[in-house]
Amino acid sequence: xxxxxxxxxxxxxxxxxxxxxxxxxxxxxxxxxxxxxxxxxxxxxxxxxxxxxxxxxxxxxxxxxxxxxxxxxxxxxxxxxxxxxxxxxxxxxxxxxxxxxxxxxxxxxxxxxxxxxxxxxxxxxxxxxxxxxxxxxxxxxxxxxxxxxxxxxxxxxxxxxxxxxxxxxxxxxxxxxxxxxxxxxxxxxxxxxxxxxxxxxxxxxxxxxxxx
Amino acid sequence: xxxxxxxxxxxxxxxxxxxxxxxxxxxxxxxxxxxxxxxxxxxxxxxxxxxxxxxxxxxxxxxxxxxxxxxxxxxxxxxxxxxxxxxxxxxxxxxxxxxxxxxxxxxxxxxxxxxxxxxxxxxxxxxxxxxxxxxxxxxxxxxxxxxxxxxxxxxxxxxxxxxxxxxxxxxxxxxxxxxxxxxxxxxxxxxxxxxxxxxxxxxxxxxxxxxx
Numbered sequence: 001x002x003x004x005x006x007x008x009x010x011x012x013x014x015x016x017x018x019x020x021x022x023x024x025x026x027x028x029x030x031x032x033x034x035x036x037x038x039x040x041x042x043x044x045x046x047x048x049x050x051x052x053x054x055x056x057x058x059x060x061x062x063x064x065x066x067x068x069x070x071x072x073x074x075x076x077x078x079x080x081x082x083x084x085x086x087x088x089x090x091x092x093x094x095x096x097x098x099x100x101x102x103x104x105x106x107x108x109x110x111x112x113x114x115x116x117x118x119x120x121x122x123x124x125x126x127x128x129x130x131x132x133x134x135x136x137x138x139x140x141x142x143x144x145x146x147x148x149x150x151x152x153x154x155x156x157x158x159x160x161x162x163x164x165x166x167x168x169x170x171x172x173x174x175x176x177x178x179x180x181x182x183x184x185x186x187x188x189x190x191x192x193x194x195x196x197x198x199x200x201x202x203x204x205x206x207x208x209x210x211x212x
Numbered sequence: 213x214x215x216x217x218x219x220x221x222x223x224x225x226x227x228x229x230x231x232x233x234x235x236x237x238x239x240x241x242x243x244x245x246x247x248x249x250x251x252x253x254x255x256x257x258x259x260x261x262x263x264x265x266x267x268x269x270x271x272x273x274x275x276x277x278x279x280x281x282x283x284x285x286x287x288x289x290x291x292x293x294x295x296x297x298x299x300x301x302x303x304x305x306x307x308x309x310x311x312x313x314x315x316x317x318x319x320x321x322x323x324x325x326x327x328x329x330x331x332x333x334x335x336x337x338x339x340x341x342x343x344x345x346x347x348x349x350x351x352x353x354x355x356x357x358x359x360x361x362x363x364x365x366x367x368x369x370x371x372x373x374x375x376x377x378x379x380x381x382x383x384x385x386x387x388x389x390x391x392x393x394x395x396x397x398x399x400x401x402x403x404x405x406x407x408x409x410x411x412x413x414x415x416x417x418x419x420x421x422x423x424x
């Protein structure tokens with residue numbers, strides 16, 4: 001099995017190392033974060049470093065890098081206190097990827113990539129009309145990562161919209177019918193193929209397969 | 213589109229809410245974290261709340277919940293300062309899920325679920341022999357999330373092992389040939405299907421499709 005150690009990391013071509021470490025652990029959800037600034041100007045950017053933090057209260061976490069196009073998103077979140085997470089199906093892969101281009105402060109990525117903002121109730125962040133799964137979140141906590149200057153932003157989920165066909169009767173989300181888009185590294189988009197759903201694991205017996 | 217707001221969250225059945233929030237944002241890598249305690253006794257547990265923190269130096273982040281079977285893993289990481297991340301293919305879905313059972317301190321999940329520990333050089337954490345992608349990490353930083361008592365553990369990646377067929381010439385990892393296992397929520401395992409790989413996005417043109 002080919003391997004790399006610390007010495008190799010230092011000697012590797014920068015782009016090779018970036019690709020390797022970014023894509024190492026496989027696919028993450030390709031989530032569009034939608035925001036608006038204090039004047040209502042909208043912004044849209046793709047993120048994949050998103051974690052589930054808790055179900056009660058519902059909390060999510062997003063890791064921001066300090067030196068990227070993500071800055072408009074973070075500025076807007078701080079300005080209004082709100083953002084939304086949006087999952088699109090695989091047919092929108094190109095639109096989703098295109099939000100990572102460095103558009104100027106004058107243009108909205110919504111218009112540039114051909115997606116539509118939609119405001120719900122009085123929430124200060126738009127969602128993406130074309131998304132089959134959306135969550136509107138309020139900024140709750142900012143946590144600096146000392147090791148490399150990244151920032152973990154914790155959001156409290158305040159509203160969820162989800163297409164009927166994606167919601168199972170037990171509350172779990174069916175990401176196969178909605179063909180939720182995932183991404184490996186920065187540019188390699190994937191959809192999901194069902195393998196198996198298992199019952200709660202117990203030490204004294206094998207797990208049972210559940211209906212997907 | 214069916215929707216849920218804060219009022220609904222409070223009224224929802226606990227299990228329904230847990231399923232909904234856990235699985236909301238789609239698939240994450242189903243990663244086996246392997247550790248040993250100070251006496252060399254091994255432990256194995258499945259985690260999906262893993263983020264890429266940085267490529268230079270190579271850093272990863274894992275979110276730990278305070279009240280779960282994950283505790284043996286966290287105790288061992290603190291005891292030795294080391295852990296490994298292991299990705300298995302979809303044919304091992306049942307073995308991976310079974311590591312989430314609450315085995316007692318006397319038994320190792322490796323033996324219980326039928327996987328083999330393997331030690332590399334002098335690193336104090338084992339890897340999983342059957343994994344096609346593995347990374348050995350050193351504990352770097354522990355960051356408490358005040359909002360709900362979870363803990364973000366930052367690890368410095370010190371060694372990577374990867375099957376030949378999973379490594380592309382540009383350094384990126386091909387998770388299709390290795391059929392890397394992903395998981396939606398707590399129990400719904402998936403593999404990845406390639407959609408498209410795109411060139412670096414620029415504001416003035418459409419992205420080009422790259423070879424997968």
